[in-house]
Amino acid sequence: MPKQSSNKLSGKSPKKRHKFFLNPYNDCAFTKCPKCDTKTKVRKFPLVIFIESKQLFILNKQCKYCSVCDLIITKKQELEALTAIGMSQSNPHIIGNDYLVMGTVDRKDWKEGSQNALPLPDLIERMYVFKDVWDFDIIPAGWYPNDEK
Numbered sequence: 001m002p003k004q005s006s007n008k009l010s011g012k013s014p015k016k017r018h019k020f021f022l023n024p025y026n027d028c029a030f031t032k033c034p035k036c037d038t039k040t041k042v043r044k045f046p047l048v049i050f051i052e053s054k055q056l057f058i059l060n061k062q063c064k065y066c067s068v069c070d071l072i073i074t075k076k077q078e079l080e081a082l083t084a085i086g087m088s089q090s091n092p093h094i095i096g097n098d099y100l101v102m103g104t105v106d107r108k109d110w111k112e113g114s115q116n117a118l119p120l121p122d123l124i125e126r127m128y129v130f131k132d133v134w135d136f137d138i139i140p141a142g143w144y145p146n147d148e149k
């Protein structure tokens, strides 16, 4: 067995890709980019979500995407609901914890990871953190009860 150093990641600067906007407005679908007004496309991205205190979760989610800005937009409420479903079996006690959407992985890495073929540290190493997070929102990220419509 090769020995794994615990601070394997610290020496490297992370790879970066895309910008991200977690859309808190449930009634706004952003069919146009809020930054440049270009019509957005619908694309699926495997989003890497870090949930306090130490859970990583990859959610392959349909998002809005502006190719001009390289901006991924996703609805906060949808993301939280899907994450809660994803965690309800394996780790229900962390539902409601603070979380951070950190970046994306390539589709093939997500597939490997979802079949548990890829150990978590490897997945983290293949992750692309967001270049920037555009926050058009002043509410801090957090979970709200699902039944609160």
Ligand SMILES: [Zn+2]
Residues within 6 Å of the ligand: 033, 034, 035, 036, 037, 038, 066, 067, 068, 069, 070, 071
């Ligand atoms: Zn744009």
